[in-house]
Amino acid sequence: MCVACDYTIHRAKHNFGWNRDFAPALVAKPGATIQFECMDSSGGQIGANATLQDVIDLDFSKVNPVTGPVYVEGAEPGDALKITIREFTPSGVGWTANIPGFGLLADQFAEPALHVWKYDPASMAPSLFGPGGKVPLKPFAGTIGVAPAEPGLHSVVPPRRVGGNMDIRDLTSGVTLYLPVEVEGALFSIGDTHAAQGDGEVCGTAIESQMNVAATLELVKGANLASPRFTTPGPVSRHLDGAGYEATTGIGPDLMVATREAVMRMIDLLTAEHGYSAVDAYMLCSVCGDLRISEVVDLPNWVVSFYFPRIVFS
Amino acid sequence: MCVACDYTIHRAKHNFGWNRDFAPALVAKPGATIQFECMDSSGGQIGANATLQDVIDLDFSKVNPVTGPVYVEGAEPGDALKITIREFTPSGVGWTANIPGFGLLADQFAEPALHVWKYDPASMAPSLFGPGGKVPLKPFAGTIGVAPAEPGLHSVVPPRRVGGNMDIRDLTSGVTLYLPVEVEGALFSIGDTHAAQGDGEVCGTAIESQMNVAATLELVKGANLASPRFTTPGPVSRHLDGAGYEATTGIGPDLMVATREAVMRMIDLLTAEHGYSAVDAYMLCSVCGDLRISEVVDLPNWVVSFYFPRIVFS
Numbered sequence: 001m002c003v004a005c006d007y008t009i010h011r012a013k014h015n016f017g018w019n020r021d022f023a024p025a026l027v028a029k030p031g032a033t034i035q036f037e038c039m040d041s042s043g044g045q046i047g048a049n050a051t052l053q054d055v056i057d058l059d060f061s062k063v064n065p066v067t068g069p070v071y072v073e074g075a076e077p078g079d080a081l082k083i084t085i086r087e088f089t090p091s092g093v094g095w096t097a098n099i100p101g102f103g104l105l106a107d108q109f110a111e112p113a114l115h116v117w118k119y120d121p122a123s124m125a126p127s128l129f130g131p132g133g134k135v136p137l138k139p140f141a142g143t144i145g146v147a148p149a150e151p152g153l154h155s156v157v158p159p160r161r162v163g164g165n166m167d168i169r170d171l172t173s174g175v176t177l178y179l180p181v182e183v184e185g186a187l188f189s190i191g192d193t194h195a196a197q198g199d200g201e202v203c204g205t206a207i208e209s210q211m212n213v214a215a216t217l218e219l220v221k222g223a224n225l226a227s228p229r230f231t232t233p234g235p236v237s238r239h240l241d242g243a244g245y246e247a248t249t250g251i252g253p254d255l256m257v258a259t260r261e262a263v264m265r266m267i268d269l270l271t272a273e274h275g276y277s278a279v280d281a282y283m284l285c286s287v288c289g290d291l292r293i294s295e296v297v298d299l300p301n302w303v304v305s306f307y308f309p310r311i312v313f314s
Numbered sequence: 315m316c317v318a319c320d321y322t323i324h325r326a327k328h329n330f331g332w333n334r335d336f337a338p339a340l341v342a343k344p345g346a347t348i349q350f351e352c353m354d355s356s357g358g359q360i361g362a363n364a365t366l367q368d369v370i371d372l373d374f375s376k377v378n379p380v381t382g383p384v385y386v387e388g389a390e391p392g393d394a395l396k397i398t399i400r401e402f403t404p405s406g407v408g409w410t411a412n413i414p415g416f417g418l419l420a421d422q423f424a425e426p427a428l429h430v431w432k433y434d435p436a437s438m439a440p441s442l443f444g445p446g447g448k449v450p451l452k453p454f455a456g457t458i459g460v461a462p463a464e465p466g467l468h469s470v471v472p473p474r475r476v477g478g479n480m481d482i483r484d485l486t487s488g489v490t491l492y493l494p495v496e497v498e499g500a501l502f503s504i505g506d507t508h509a510a511q512g513d514g515e516v517c518g519t520a521i522e523s524q525m526n527v528a529a530t531l532e533l534v535k536g537a538n539l540a541s542p543r544f545t546t547p548g549p550v551s552r553h554l555d556g557a558g559y560e561a562t563t564g565i566g567p568d569l570m571v572a573t574r575e576a577v578m579r580m581i582d583l584l585t586a587e588h589g590y591s592a593v594d595a596y597m598l599c600s601v602c603g604d605l606r607i608s609e610v611v612d613l614p615n616w617v618v619s620f621y622f623p624r625i626v627f628s
């Protein structure tokens with residue numbers, strides 16, 4: 001339980017997608033701190049005892065439920081909603097899957113795959129994966145957003161100007177996020193909690209894990225933000241960086257091609273040097289490896305680098 | 315001077331571009347440690363007393379000289395050249411410019427601009443920039459490569475499969491870089507030394523600074539690398555991350571558009587909150603801000619984030 005919270009929104013109060021006409025789960029004044037009971041991104045379809053069949057049978061109309069929405073009194077189009085992320089209460093169970101048709105290398109990984117994680121929600125000690133891997137954990141919410149101005153139901157899958165499924169791995173405890181408000185009351189929702197992820201979320205899933213999130217909602221009047229921004233109070237990579245990195249590169253005139261090549265080469269390295277199957281290496285890259293744009297100015301070729309943390313094997 | 319070095323290659327031994335037919339400056343056995351006297355990327359055209367006119371008058375046929383090449387005995391196509399970067403001897407002077415026609419936002423920054431940096435090459439303490447900014451330094455070589463197989467002269471500007479002008483900010487002291495060898499002897503050259511840069515090098519220049527570099531060259535026979543890769547022995551961002559980050563985002567279906575938007579929004583933030591002119595903010599972003607791909611799987615929209623280190627203002 002969250003001792004500093006003014007309200008709790010229970011998991012039954014969730015929606016699939018965004019809609020300015022969804023009824024508020026809560027009407028709150030700016031400054032309220034709220035405990036959100038979030039579901040995992042499968043909406044409970046892939047649990048602690050899941051098998052590959054559960055991935056194959058996944059009902060996509062029930063993925064990525066977001067808890068909410070919260071109507072924030074006084075919020076108007078042009079304001080920013082300031083979200084201070086306070087605390088996560090992780091469940092200790094998670095999953096990572098290769099879902100056919102989804103992911104950066106979907107063309108190369110057509111078969112479903114699943115890994116179910118167990119971790120200690122008290123210590124948040126690194127969680128084991130495959131031959132010798134230990135993945136550091138750092139929980140965050142993959143989907144945080146407000147309702148778009150345009151009427152109707154909008155898919156939860158793509159992130160937008162108003163946030164949503166951004167999967168920014170640094171939206172962790174202590175961070176302040178600013179989202180552009182497009183409708184009265186903002187209509188804030190949150191979900192898709194992750195126990196760990198690398199920049200890129202390359203296989204399409206993180207360590208998907210049910211947890212609760214406490215957050216404070218405030219308003220910045222007339223901020224006129226063009227897109228989300230956030231402030232981190234401290235370092236963002238120290239859970240990963242202690243032993244340095246193995247890095248691979250993609251070099252060429254197209255950022256997406258370079259991105260794919262960098263990841264493909266890391267998968268090759270992990271399979272050759274650590275005995276992972278290709279799909280396990282792909283999922284491992286997704287939960288702890290980072291995509292960085294090393295240079296984007298030396299015409300006509302850009303460099304995208306994929307950083308894999310050596311601490312996983314140390 | 316480099317006490318552990320077997321050879322020194324003086325700065326007079328440089329070339330503009332890559333060519334398999336360049337005469338070696340040195341023939342060395344694998345395992346040799348070499349001191350490379352590198353020039354700055356202007357080839358001395360922009361020095362400690364430079365003015366904007368020097369940027370306007372820049373002779374592009376004389377940019378980015380690389381010191382070398384070294385013919386490594388026994389190196390054959392299919393091998394990897396393993397470069398262990400040992401030590402930098404910085405000069406204490408550097409420059410950052412907006413060069414018209416060059417840079418991620420060249421369409422928006424048509425006017426030339428220049429900042430000349432002074433720093434203490436012994437302490438490498440952060441260097442001052444504009445109203446209240448202190449930029450942490452971490453030297454590296456922007457251009458490290460071997461000769462391409464294809465005959466003829468190849469421009470030094472774009473990086474390639476064989477390396478070159480990669481501008482990877484983490485190719486610092488202690489790092490091991492592997493490059494695919496395409497010609498007998500590998501023909502290794504290095505230059506374009508930088509006192510600091512962020513991931514992306516968004517304005518097109520870093521803190522361009524003359525320095526010497528010591529490196530050990532070894533061979534990995536038959537490695538058959540597809541593109542450069544590197545190993546860092548420890549963390550890569552701790553000179554930047556102590557006070558956390560301000561981050562802006564670009565969200566949309568095109569990575570390049572999202573990249574440009576993330577940087578534009580950080581320029582807006584730095585001008586609004588810290589009193590920089592737009593072009594100074596752009597140059598500041600280039601020398602210490604990092605481009606990261608936060609997610610590249612949530613169809614059809616990707617998220618690119620630009621991380622600006624708050625330590626610059628703390």
